[in-house]
Amino acid sequence: xxxxxxxxxxxxxxxxxxxxxxxxxxxxxxxxxxxxxxxxxxxxxxxxxxxxxxxxxxxxxxxxxxxxxxxxxxxxxxxxxxxxxxxxxxxxxxxxxxxxxxxxxxxxx
Numbered sequence: 001x002x003x004x005x006x007x008x009x010x011x012x013x014x015x016x017x018x019x020x021x022x023x024x025x026x027x028x029x030x031x032x033x034x035x036x037x038x039x040x041x042x043x044x045x046x047x048x049x050x051x052x053x054x055x056x057x058x059x060x061x062x063x064x065x066x067x068x069x070x071x072x073x074x075x076x077x078x079x080x081x082x083x084x085x086x087x088x089x090x091x092x093x094x095x096x097x098x099x100x101x102x103x104x105x106x107x108x109x
Contacts, residue, residue: 003108048100055093
């Protein structure tokens with residue numbers, strides 16, 4: 001949760017950071033997509049940032065397949081990912097590692 005808070009603090013209201021943390025708890029506990037709430041950002045984040053965040057979370061929790069984190073991202077960040085298909089999200093999670101403000105992290109601290 002600390003990683004999510006630090007990563008999104010400049011781009012998301014405090015209220016939405018808490019929503020994001022609740023969404024992450026649901027993901028980590030395999031509670032399904034029904035309880036997930038969409039997050040509003042300040043529009044400074046791009047698709048690549050959300051994909052990198054998704055890969056980092058997927059790699060950290062290791063609770064499902066990459067398609068699961070793709071569905072999670074699509075539901076939680078609908079504005080940023082509105083034009084992206086779930087399969088496309090899945091196939092590009094770790095692409096362009098040097099781009100974006102959210103970087104790929106092998107270990108979340």
